[in-house]
Amino acid sequence: xSDFLTAAVGFILAMLALGLVSILRGPGDEDRMMAAQLIGTxxxxxxxxxxxxxxxxxxxxxxxTLALLATFASIAFVKKGLSSLExxxxxxxxxx
Amino acid sequence: xxxxxxxGLYAAAAVGLGLYGxxxxxxxxxxxxxxxxxxxxxxxxFGVVGRRGAAAGIGNDPVPQALVITGVVVAFxxxxxxxxxxxxxxxxASSTTLSSGPAGRAGSDPPGH
Amino acid sequence: xxxxxxxxxxxxxxxxxxxxWTIAVHETYSAAVGFVAYGxxxxxxxxxxxxxxxxxxxxxxxGGLGGVLLLGAAARLRHxxxxxxxxxDRLTRVSAAVLSVMTAAALVGAVLWLPDSAPTLAPEVVxxxxxxxxxxxxxxxxMAFRAMDTMLEKVVLLLAIIGVWSLAPDTAWGGRPGxxxxxxxxxxxxxxxxxxxxxxxxxxxxxxxxxxxxxxxAFQGGAILAAMWLLAVMAGLTDTPAVGRRxxxxxxxxxxxxxxxxxxxxxxxxxxxxxxxTAQAKPLIVVIEVAxxxxxxxxxxxxxxxxxxxxxxx
Amino acid sequence: MSLARDMITxxxxxxxxxxxxxxxxxxxRFPDTLTRLHALTKADNLGLGLVVLGLxxxxxxxxxxxxxxxxxLLALLAGATVSQLIARAAREARTTR
Numbered sequence: 001x002s003d004f005l006t007a008a009v010g011f012i013l014a015m016l017a018l019g020l021v022s023i024l025r026g027p028g029d030e031d032r033m034m035a036a037q038l039i040g041t042x043x044x045x046x047x048x049x050x051x052x053x054x055x056x057x058x059x060x061x062x063x064x065t066l067a068l069l070a071t072f073a074s075i076a077f078v079k080k081g082l083s084s085l086e087x088x089x090x091x092x093x094x095x096x
Numbered sequence: 097x098x099x100x101x102x103x104g105l106y107a108a109a110a111v112g113l114g115l116y117g118x119x120x121x122x123x124x125x126x127x128x129x130x131x132x133x134x135x136x137x138x139x140x141x142f143g144v145v146g147r148r149g150a151a152a153g154i155g156n157d158p159v160p161q162a163l164v165i166t167g168v169v170v171a172f173x174x175x176x177x178x179x180x181x182x183x184x185x186x187x188x189a190s191s192t193t194l195s196s197g198p199a200g201r202a203g204s205d206p207p208g209h
Numbered sequence: 210x211x212x213x214x215x216x217x218x219x220x221x222x223x224x225x226x227x228x229x230w231t232i233a234v235h236e237t238y239s240a241a242v243g244f245v246a247y248g249x250x251x252x253x254x255x256x257x258x259x260x261x262x263x264x265x266x267x268x269x270x271x272g273g274l275g276g277v278l279l280l281g282a283a284a285r286l287r288h289x290x291x292x293x294x295x296x297x298d299r300l301t302r303v304s305a306a307v308l309s310v311m312t313a314a315a316l317v318g319a320v321l322w323l324p325d326s327a328p329t330l331a332p333e334v335v336x337x338x339x340x341x342x343x344x345x346x347x348x349x350x351x352m353a354f355r356a357m358d359t360m361l362e363k364v365v366l367l368l369a370i371i372g373v374w375s376l377a378p379d380t381a382w383g384g385r386p387g388x389x390x391x392x393x394x395x396x397x398x399x400x401x402x403x404x405x406x407x408x409x410x411x412x413x414x415x416x417x418x419x420x421x422x423x424x425x426x427a428f429q430g431g432a433i434l435a436a437m438w439l440l441a442v443m444a445g446l447t448d449t450p451a452v453g454r455r456x457x458x459x460x461x462x463x464x465x466x467x468x469x470x471x472x473x474x475x476x477x478x479x480x481x482x483x484x485x486x487t488a489q490a491k492p493l494i495v496v497i498e499v500a501x502x503x504x505x506x507x508x509x510x511x512x513x514x515x516x517x518x519x520x521x522x523x
Numbered sequence: 524m525s526l527a528r529d530m531i532t533x534x535x536x537x538x539x540x541x542x543x544x545x546x547x548x549x550x551x552r553f554p555d556t557l558t559r560l561h562a563l564t565k566a567d568n569l570g571l572g573l574v575v576l577g578l579x580x581x582x583x584x585x586x587x588x589x590x591x592x593x594x595x596l597l598a599l600l601a602g603a604t605v606s607q608l609i610a611r612a613a614r615e616a617r618t619t620r
Contacts, residue, residue: 073277
């Protein structure tokens with residue numbers, strides 16, 4: 001079981017690495033904004049599996065912290081990537 | 097134990113990378129980022145050595161762990177102060193180079209106002 | 210080579226790739242994004258090193274808050290930084306590379322040739338844990354055995370915030386830091402900023418509380434609280450306070466001041482500065498930590514928003 | 524009993540890994556920001572959910588299991604909201620460019 005889970009960590013990390021390459025390559029800022037989002041899913045999955053393999057139950061607390069901070073960083077990416085600060089401002093062409 | 101050495105080697109590489117970036121980056125902000133990378137490498141070296149001191153049912157020597165936690169917070173404070181100085185400098189001088197070249201070429205107002 | 214060490218190599222390679230990206234990429238905004246990703250992923254290495262307390266701190270303070278601080282600066286300096294074209298000459302770069310490689314090689318030597326079972330203080334920390342009746346060894350070191358370091362670190366945070374505030378222009382002296390954010394009150398961002406902070410506050414309190422016996426504590430919890438407050442600020446739900454306010458300054462000094470009072474009490478009643486009486490050690494530490502989490506959250510959040518920019522009067 | 528638990532873990536984690544693979548292929552192969560965003564948030568969140576599902580039988584206590592589920596809920600909330608914000612930023616960049 002432990003070998004299988006370790007292999008799963010390795011596989012998800014490899015997917016994470018490829019995804020990061022694709023995201024950071026761009027071309028635009030909007031692509032790079034996805035980086036924290038990717039870590040919020042792939043990184044957390046790898047972390048949870050790692051915590052189970054190495055028998056560190058507190059890894060779940062790290063995962064909770066990562067989930068909150070990755071969301072915070074994503075919002076900051078969106079806000080700071082735009083020239084204006086009105087990331088979610090109402091505008092005329094809104095299709096809500 | 098050999099697996100943990102991989103992270104020790106990585107930590108040494110991070111220190112080298114950070115040092116190189118601190119010396120060669122022309123922009124001050126990049127120097128600050130490189131400084132943080134260097135710091136992260138130093139902290140990881142502490143972590144690897146502390147891992148070798150695992151004893152008494154604790155996986156990593158708690159004293160270097162506490163030192164690293166203190167170090168992370170102090171490094172964050174230093175970064176925040178450096179960034180604030182840099183932003184103020186760019187407002188005042190309209191230039192963010194540290195050299196004494198001709199200032200006043202860059203845009204005067206920071207965006208977002 | 211077994212599966213476990215392959216995984217470790219891969220993790221080190223991913224983090225190294227992000228480190229190289231951060232140094233080598235042309236644009237500063239991209240470097241800052243890379244650094245956020247780097248800081249969040251380094252937490253995995255710390256979990257593998259069995260240092261979960263540090264993993265929490267790295268993820269929250271170094272990667273999350275520190276990364277966003279650098280990102281904000283990169284966004285504001287974007288136009289100014291494009292103008293800078295003075296790349297150091299070839300000789301400088303080559304000698305910097307030689308110096309860096311030599312430094313790294315020396316550290317590699319240290320990693321490889323230092324004895325594999327290092328001298329350790331872990332048994333002594335465990336042997337003295339009865340004095341505080343807390344079972345998290347790192348919290349014991351931070352709050353009791355090396356409490357002086359932690360108290361002075363709070364003073365460093367305080368000095369940093371004084372330094373940042375003193376950079377305010379005369380017109381904004383004592384005013385509000387950062388721009389006033391606005392967002393659609395019915396939009397997605399405001400929705401998230403209303404939904405996430407309650408969960409985040411619960412998690413921060415849990416991290417503080419569990420820190421007595423499991424990884425966690427005031428730093429990590431405080432960093433989460435700061436992130437949640439900044440989220441509400443970015444969504445325009447609340448404004449940053451004017452830094453001249455008295456209640457704000459009280460919160461900022463509450464943590465170190467209480468620490469100092471307890472320390473002097475140890476000198477007065479007990480044997481030494483910061484010596485806790487054994488029977489009251491745990492309640493005292495909990496009281497200090499509760500005061501500290503507020504101070505830490507306020508200080509970290511205000512360090513991120515920077516120097517005052519707007520006058521206190523609207 | 525233990526075998527049945529391990530089987531659940533094996534199947535769910537494998538399925539989760541498959542969705543991470545799908546998400547990454549999407550990121551690498553899709554042509555523009557919006558489709559790549561779609562690949563990232565849909566497939567990876569499902570992958571994380573399946574990994575969490577697979578780890579639930581291995582959790583040491585009910586509290587750990589509840590924390591695992593809340594990690595996934597937080598990730599879902601982030602995926603659903605942040606992806607909209609990024610998509611708007613992408614659209615704005617495309618119209619102003």
